[in-house]
Structure formats: C-alpha cells, structure tokens
Amino acid sequence: MNIFKPVDMTKGDTVKVIIMFTIPMLIGNVAQQLYNTVDSIIVGRFVGDNALAAVGSAGPILNLMLVLFMGIATGASIMVSQYYGGKQREDLSKTIGACITMTVVASLFIMVVGPFITKPLLKLLNTPASIIDWCYDYLVIIFLGIAGGGLYNILSGVLRGLGDSVSALIYLLVATVLNMILDYVFVANFGMGVAGVAWATIIAQFVSAALSLWKLTRMQDVFDMKKEYLIPEQFYLTKLVRLGLPSGVTQAIFSMSMIVVQSLTNSFGEQFIAANVIVMRIDGFVMLPAFSFGSAMTTFAGQNIGARQMDRVVEGAKKGTIAAMAISAVLTGLILLFGRHLMAIFTDTEELITLSNNMMRIIAVGYVLMEVTQCLSGIMRGAGDTVTPMWISIISSVALRIPLAYGLVWLSRTPELPQGNCAMMYVSMLISWSCGALMTFLMYKKGDWKRRAIF
Numbered sequence: 001m002n003i004f005k006p007v008d009m010t011k012g013d014t015v016k017v018i019i020m021f022t023i024p025m026l027i028g029n030v031a032q033q034l035y036n037t038v039d040s041i042i043v044g045r046f047v048g049d050n051a052l053a054a055v056g057s058a059g060p061i062l063n064l065m066l067v068l069f070m071g072i073a074t075g076a077s078i079m080v081s082q083y084y085g086g087k088q089r090e091d092l093s094k095t096i097g098a099c100i101t102m103t104v105v106a107s108l109f110i111m112v113v114g115p116f117i118t119k120p121l122l123k124l125l126n127t128p129a130s131i132i133d134w135c136y137d138y139l140v141i142i143f144l145g146i147a148g149g150g151l152y153n154i155l156s157g158v159l160r161g162l163g164d165s166v167s168a169l170i171y172l173l174v175a176t177v178l179n180m181i182l183d184y185v186f187v188a189n190f191g192m193g194v195a196g197v198a199w200a201t202i203i204a205q206f207v208s209a210a211l212s213l214w215k216l217t218r219m220q221d222v223f224d225m226k227k228e229y230l231i232p233e234q235f236y237l238t239k240l241v242r243l244g245l246p247s248g249v250t251q252a253i254f255s256m257s258m259i260v261v262q263s264l265t266n267s268f269g270e271q272f273i274a275a276n277v278i279v280m281r282i283d284g285f286v287m288l289p290a291f292s293f294g295s296a297m298t299t300f301a302g303q304n305i306g307a308r309q310m311d312r313v314v315e316g317a318k319k320g321t322i323a324a325m326a327i328s329a330v331l332t333g334l335i336l337l338f339g340r341h342l343m344a345i346f347t348d349t350e351e352l353i354t355l356s357n358n359m360m361r362i363i364a365v366g367y368v369l370m371e372v373t374q375c376l377s378g379i380m381r382g383a384g385d386t387v388t389p390m391w392i393s394i395i396s397s398v399a400l401r402i403p404l405a406y407g408l409v410w411l412s413r414t415p416e417l418p419q420g421n422c423a424m425m426y427v428s429m430l431i432s433w434s435c436g437a438l439m440t441f442l443m444y445k446k447g448d449w450k451r452r453a454i455f
Contacts, residue, residue, distance in 0.1 A: 021299065040052055041346055057127055061139060067252040079236075081302025094232075293323075
C-alpha cells in the first residue's frame with residue numbers, strides 16, 4: 001500500500017481506519033504545536049520571562065485574525081471528503097481551485113488589516129508596557145507573512161479530505177525542523193529577540209505551503225488542477241461559505257472570548273501571564289489527540305456519507321470516540337505525574353514552575369471530556385452540520401466561560417488576594433469544557449445532523 005496516496009475510508013474496520021488516519025495527523029499536529037512551543041522556549045531561555053509572556057500574549061490576537069482560514073479549511077475538508085467519497089471528480093476539482101483562490105484573498109486582507117489593528121487591540125487588553133512593543137513586533141511580522149501559514153493549513157486540509165494525511169505530515173515535519181533551526185540562529189546567534197522567532201515561523205510556513213501545492217499538482221489521477229478552476233464559481237463559493245462560515249464564526253467568537261479573558265489574565269501581572277503561556281503550550285500538546293481525532297472523524301463521516309453509508313458513520317463515531325478518550329486519559333496521567341519537569345523546560349524560575357503546574361492540575365480531567373466534544377463535533381461537521389457545533393462552542397466558550405471567569409475571580413477576593421484567586425480562571429475553563437461535552441453528546445444522540453448531509 002502506498003501511504004502517500006488518498007485513503008478510501010468507506011471500507012475496512014472502522015476504528016482501524018480512523019486510528020491509522022489519525023496517527024499521521026496527530027504527529028503533524030505535534031509538529032505544528034512545536035512552532036509556538038519552540039518559539040516560547042527559545043525566547044524564554046535566551047531573552048527572558050517577559051519575552052515569553054510577550055509571545056504568549058500575542059496568541060489571542062493572532063488566532064482572531066486566522067478565523068478566515070479556519071472557516072475556509074472546514075468547508076474545504078467537508079466538501080473534498082464528500083466529493084471524493086462520491087467519486088465526483090469535476091466537483092472536487094472546482095472545490096479545490098476555489099479554496100486556493102479564497103485563501104490568497106484572505107491572506108491579502110490580513111496582510112493589510114492586521115498591522116493597523118494590532119497596537120489598539122494590545123492596548124485594549126491592558127497588555128503591560130514592559131512587553132507591548134515585543135508583542136507588536138511579533139504580530140506585525142507574522143501578519144505580513146500570513147500567506148504561507150494560510151496556504152499550508154488550507155492545502156493540508158484538502159490533502160486530508162482526500163484521505164492523504166501522510167504527505168501533509170512530511171511537509172510539516174520539514175518545516176518544523178527548519179523553524180527550530182532558524183529560531184536558534186536568529187535569536188541565539190543574531191540576537192533578533194522576539195522578531196527572530198516570528199521571521200523563523202513565516203519562512204518555515206512558506207516552505208510547507210510550497211511543498212503541499214507541489215503535491216496537489218501531482219495528483220492528477222484524483223482531480224484536475226486547471227487555471228480555469230482557480231476562478232471560483234458561485235455554486236462552490238456559496239457552499240464553502242455555508243459550510244465554513246459557522247466554523248469561522250465559532251473560531252472568531254472563541255478568539256474574542258480569549259481576548260476578553262486575556263484582559264483578566266493581564267491584570268494579574270507578568271508572572272501569571274508567563275505561567276499562563278507555559279500552561280497553554282503544554283495544553284496545546286495534550287489537546288492534540290482531540291483535534292486529530294476530530295479532524296479524522298470529519299473526513300471519515302464525509303467520505304462515508306458521500307458513499308451513503310450512514311450505519312458505518314454511527315459505528316465509527318462510537319468506536320473512534322472511545323479510542324480517543326482512552327488515549328487522552330493516558331496523556332493526562334503523564335501530565336499529572338511529570339508536570340513540573342515539563343514546566344521546567346520553559347523557565348528556571350521556581351515560582352513560575354510551581355504556579356504553572358498547579359494551574360495545569362486543575363484542568364487535567366477536562367482533556368478526556370474534550371475528546372467527546374471534538375470527536376462527535378467532527379462527525380456532525382462531516383455530515384455538513386457545522387451550525388450545531390458552532391452554537392455549542394458559543395454557549396460553552398462565551399456564555400459560560402467569560403461570566404464564570406470574571407465571577408469566580410471576583411468572588412474569591414480576600415484581603416490577601418485583593419484581585420481574586422487566579423486559579424479560578426482555570427476552574428471556569430474546566431466547567432465550560434464539561435458543559436460543552438455534555439451538550440455535544442446530547443445533540444449527537446438527537447440525530448439532527450443525519451439530515452444535514454449536503455448531497
């Protein structure tokens with residue numbers, strides 16, 4: 001079997017097919033997470049804790065600007081997987097062409113708008129004066145080179161929709177290694193500071209995008225890459241927007257909620273900001289099985305619905321979710337056992353290590369519950385129901401998380417802690433994750449998603 005060819009997920013044992021497709025994506029997501037993690041380690045070690053806080057504080061704003069790509073990627077993955085499963089070559093070809101064009105347009109928009117709104121947003125978030133200039137420099141460089149990351153995310157999504165998760169992995173690993181090397185050279189050798197890690201990131205992302213585009217041009221046995229297909233037809237644009245918009249809106253609202261919460265985080269000062277960065281970097285890795293299984297479920301559901309095999313979709317949803325929860329439980333146990341050692345990778349400051357480890361312990365059990373949310377949401381998205389996961393995310397991330405974070409912090413104020421207990425921010429996160437998992441399970445069981453298939 002050629003592992004670099006598209007995988008037909010409409011045949012074979014369901015859980016085996018899902019796991020085998022998930023593994024390359026999981027490894028790839030680990031590599032993707034290394035982009036930000038290595039940035040944090042390098043600046044934390046060679047520049048200082050404030051530089052570490054600066055890179056982390058830039059995250060919510062960066063995520064907000066990336067929602068356009070996230071929406072396109074979601075719509076592309078659903079349409080590509082269903083057209084591929086249904087053997088609809090022309091529809092598949094026109095969809096891929098439309099995705100490439102939309103990504104280029106979105107990149108140009110962010111390149112122009114991003115630098116102008118960055119400084120006002122940082123001030124709005126009460127970003128400490130000691131790190132605001134570093135945050136600004138980092139974000140402006142990333143925005144100017146956003147096309148590389150945007151194209152890679154969309155094109156790798158197309159490859160996964162076709163069932164090829166291995167090629168996307170290989171290209172990402174190449175870019176990740178390049179990013180690590182450039183991080184060290186630019187920061188440790190050239191003394192470029194926070195700007196150095198930003199330049200390293202965008203250079204590496206352009207390499208991964210170029211490799212992904214090259215791969216697609218060599219898949220003429222699956223679809224056609226023609227110039228005329230780069231001029232999007234209204235039918236495919238409308239469908240991409242209809243399927244991708246709810247996910248884009250979800251990510252935008254989630255990013256806005258993170259910005260609102262970031263303002264509360266900043267109120268506790270540089271040390272808690274740095275601790276939060278460390279926790280979120282570790283969190284990014286622990287979340288990877290959930291995100292990887294969720295993406296695999298979307299492709300699995302899309303291909304099988306395209307092939308009119310709904311019973312197989314239901315079977316895969318059950319077995320895949322159980323497997324994902326088991327893997328997450330193991331990872332969570334390892335985090336609880338070796339948390340302090342992981343935190344020590346980022347800093348030598350003992351107080352920072354202790355604070356980070358205590359925060360991580362609060363949310364540990366929530367990672368198993370996130371598998372339910374991501375896997376079952378992936379099934380619903382693969383069927384074309386992107387609206388239900390959107391509402392669940394809005395309720396859990398905004399309607400619950402934000403009031404809980406501010407409310408619990410306010411209620412925990414004491415003479416010794418006049419600003420409140422910062423741990424309450426993580427308690428609010430655990431509660432919102434738990435509610436999100438419950439809502440997702442109930443909506444999946446209700447079964448409305450089965451009637452939302454786009455074909």
